[in-house]
Amino acid sequence: MDDHSITICDTTIAPGTQAIIDLPVSPLYTQTPMNIPVHVINGKKPGPVLLVCAAVHGDEINGVEIIRRLLNKRLLKSLEGTLIAVPIVNIFGFIYHSRYLPDRRDLNRSFPGSKEGSMASRMSYIFMHEILEQCTHGIDFHTGGAHRTYLPQVHANLTKKKTLRLAKAFGVPVLLDVKEQDNSLRAVAAKYKIPFLIYEAGEALRLDELSIRVGLKGILNVMRELKMLKKTAHATLRAKPFIAHSSTWLRAEQSGLLLSPMALGHRVLKKQILAHIADPISGKSTEVLSPTKGIIIGRTHLPLVNEGDALFQIAKFEKSKKVLAEVQEFHSAHLDEDDALNY
Numbered sequence: 001m002d003d004h005s006i007t008i009c010d011t012t013i014a015p016g017t018q019a020i021i022d023l024p025v026s027p028l029y030t031q032t033p034m035n036i037p038v039h040v041i042n043g044k045k046p047g048p049v050l051l052v053c054a055a056v057h058g059d060e061i062n063g064v065e066i067i068r069r070l071l072n073k074r075l076l077k078s079l080e081g082t083l084i085a086v087p088i089v090n091i092f093g094f095i096y097h098s099r100y101l102p103d104r105r106d107l108n109r110s111f112p113g114s115k116e117g118s119m120a121s122r123m124s125y126i127f128m129h130e131i132l133e134q135c136t137h138g139i140d141f142h143t144g145g146a147h148r149t150y151l152p153q154v155h156a157n158l159t160k161k162k163t164l165r166l167a168k169a170f171g172v173p174v175l176l177d178v179k180e181q182d183n184s185l186r187a188v189a190a191k192y193k194i195p196f197l198i199y200e201a202g203e204a205l206r207l208d209e210l211s212i213r214v215g216l217k218g219i220l221n222v223m224r225e226l227k228m229l230k231k232t233a234h235a236t237l238r239a240k241p242f243i244a245h246s247s248t249w250l251r252a253e254q255s256g257l258l259l260s261p262m263a264l265g266h267r268v269l270k271k272q273i274l275a276h277i278a279d280p281i282s283g284k285s286t287e288v289l290s291p292t293k294g295i296i297i298g299r300t301h302l303p304l305v306n307e308g309d310a311l312f313q314i315a316k317f318e319k320s321k322k323v324l325a326e327v328q329e330f331h332s333a334h335l336d337e338d339d340a341l342n343y
């Protein structure tokens with residue numbers, strides 16, 4: 001029999017078995033041990049080794065819930081290949097409701113890390129060597145930062161054929177073609193030639209039901225594409241994907257209160273009024289005009305803005321009318337699902 005056992009931190013998970021392994025990180029100064037729990041489900045039959053991970057930024061929690069729901073799925077019993085699921089990578093930031101690690105280190109700028117470095121650097125190092133190196137594919141779950149929200153979307157280097165296939169399979173309408181950020185988990189995955197997606201949806205420190213449902217469906221769609229799960233008889237919710245090769249953040253030209261009815265997924269035209277910024281002292285307000293046509297894929301939720309603050313992210317598409325229709329249909333289909341309150 002083909003032995004596709006997998007070993008993490010000296011624990012071997014045989015085919016047809018599963019385990020939760022604790023990846024050790026430096027203890028805190030209270031001598032409190034700190035571990036990253038890693039779920040490994042090793043299917044009876046060999047196949048791809050898929051990594052799904054969340055909360056690399058500790059305050060981005062939609063992915064934590066997406067992975068929880070994934071791990072409760074009965075269909076994983078018939079898994080082919082191996083699923084490695086890490087619901088909370090930055091365990092320190094998760095406790096502190098923070099994006100960062102001590103010394104304001106960003107884990108997603110600390111790869112490949114080192115054995116002797118800061119906590120962020122050590123976390124990167126062990127995650128890379130014990131987990132990432134063993135994987136054939138990966139999906140990392142993120143959200144916008146504090147007070148910043150994203151339309152459900154996939155970010156990936158879409159110039160790579162295998163990555164493009166995975167991104168399309170995920171099944172969201174909006175794909176953003178972006179190069180790997182230096183020292184990110186995705187950048188190291190690229191070095192190992194692992195097709196790797198980032199799912200961005202919702203905002204930090206909030207659970208957003210639509211983002212969670214779309215993300216969960218996305219993993220299952222990818223697993224079906226990779227033949228880790230059987231194709232279902234009934235139609236799955238999978239959007240027609242549209243690729244944006246560029247996007248731009250519109251920034252505030254003056255300080256004040258941001259007043260805007262513009263929601264995520266809105267289609268905008270060049271020079272369209274997206275918002276007003278009102279001066280709470282003089283009472284005057286000025287218009288904020290869109291610099292381009294496209295679809296709003298990100299926006300701030302904080303109405304208190306200073307000059308230069310990022311307000312709206314607009315992605316450029318060749319066929320933005322079609323994107324708009326697809327986004328609207330896709331989102332309402334997800335929110336109409338029967339198992340709405342089946343957590």
Ligand SMILES: [Zn+2]
Nearest residue numbers: 057060142143
């Ligand atoms: Zn993030």
